[in-house]
Structure formats: C-alpha cells, structure tokens
Amino acid sequence: MASRLTQEEENYVRMSLLLRGISPRAARALFDHVLDSKTFDITLMITLLRNLTNLIPPYGGYDLLPSLNETTPTSDLARIKYYRNILAHLDDGKIDNTMFITAIGRLGGQPMKQECDNVKTKILDQTNQEIMLDIKRSNDEIKELKQSVESLKIANADFTMEVEKLKDTVP
Incomplete structure (x- = not known):
C-alpha cells in the first residue's frame, strides 16, 4: 500500500501537473500567433518566443522571476520558465x-x-501517488549513479597517476 504524500510532495505533483499540462498550452496560446507550436515542448517555445519575436521582455528579463505586479504575457512566460527550471532541478x-x-x-x-x-x-x-513514487525511485537512482560516477572519477585519477609513475620508471 502506498504511503500518504506529504504536503510538499503533493505540491510537487500539483506543480508538475501545472507545468506539464496547463503551462505548455499557455505558452502555445501566445506562440501560435507566430508559429504552429503543437509539436514543440515548453522550453523550445519560450526560447523561440524570446529570440524570434518582437515581444517586450519582462522588466528583469526572462531569466529572473518577475514581480507579482508584472502581468504581461511575457512575464507569465518568464514565470513558467523559472518554475519549470526549479522543478527540473x-x-x-x-x-x-x-x-x-x-x-x-x-x-x-x-x-x-x-x-x-x-x-x-x-x-x-x-x-x-504512483507517479510520485516513481519519481522518488528515479531520483534515488540518479543519486546512486552520481556517486558511482564520482567513485569512477577518483579511481580513474588514481589509475592515471599510477600510469604516470610507471612511465617515469621506463627508460
């Protein structure tokens, strides 16, 4: 039986639903005035809108979270980008x-x-809840893989030093 999600985990799932379901359509609504976006993901749409249109960027640009007072469509795009990056990391x-x-x-x-x-x-x-548990398992696997990569880097560095020492002993 799956355990109950914490409030923070529920927030994560809800934010994921927003950023994967509603937010792409919001970006598409603005983007479709310029191009057909049905095959683009959210990151590509925002990048194209930033670089290929004459839209006026939010006050702080697209890479910072706009203030609550900024309510332009481009400010909303910056928010989507900001929170999507947080969620992804x-x-x-x-x-x-x-x-x-x-x-x-x-x-x-x-x-x-x-x-x-x-x-x-x-x-x-x-x-x-099953999606959340899958995400948790994936995150745990990623952490283990990162640790393995670090261990391999250390082992490789040690091996490289040993090879260099052996090279120094060969006339």
Whole structure:
C-alpha cells in the first residue's frame, strides 16, 4: 500500500501537473500567433518566443522571476520558465506551500486561471501517488549513479597517476 504524500510532495505533483499540462498550452496560446507550436515542448517555445519575436521582455528579463505586479504575457512566460527550471532541478520532489501558492497564482496567466485553480484542489489519486513514487525511485537512482560516477572519477585519477609513475620508471 502506498504511503500518504506529504504536503510538499503533493505540491510537487500539483506543480508538475501545472507545468506539464496547463503551462505548455499557455505558452502555445501566445506562440501560435507566430508559429504552429503543437509539436514543440515548453522550453523550445519560450526560447523561440524570446529570440524570434518582437515581444517586450519582462522588466528583469526572462531569466529572473518577475514581480507579482508584472502581468504581461511575457512575464507569465518568464514565470513558467523559472518554475519549470526549479522543478527540473529538485532532488527531493517537494515544493513548500509558499512557493506553490505563489507559483500557481500566475502560471499560465489569466486565461488559464480556472484550470490552475482546479489543479490546486484536484484529488491526487493512486495514479498520481504512483507517479510520485516513481519519481522518488528515479531520483534515488540518479543519486546512486552520481556517486558511482564520482567513485569512477577518483579511481580513474588514481589509475592515471599510477600510469604516470610507471612511465617515469621506463627508460
């Protein structure tokens, strides 16, 4: 039987649902005025919008989280990019309530507000819990692989030093 998710884990799952479901459509809505985006992922769409259009960037640019006062479509794109990067680099699969509530307030902008509100209260069923457990297992495997790579780097460095010592002894 799967254990109950913590609040932070639920926040992570909900944020994942937003960033994988609603946010790509929000970026697509703006992007489709320029190109057909149905085959593009969110990162590509934002990169293309930043570099191939005359859209006015948010005050701090696309790489910083815009203030809550900035409500332009490009500010919403910067938010999507910011939170997507956070989600992609989390190791523990948890998002605290403050970040979750702040993020969900503008992800996708006003056109997607009702969907964002629905994700906030969506009942996370067994499938969602299984996804979360798979993510946890994957993260654990990634950590183990990173440790293995580090061990191999150390062993390789030791081996390289031994080879150099042997080279020095050969006339």
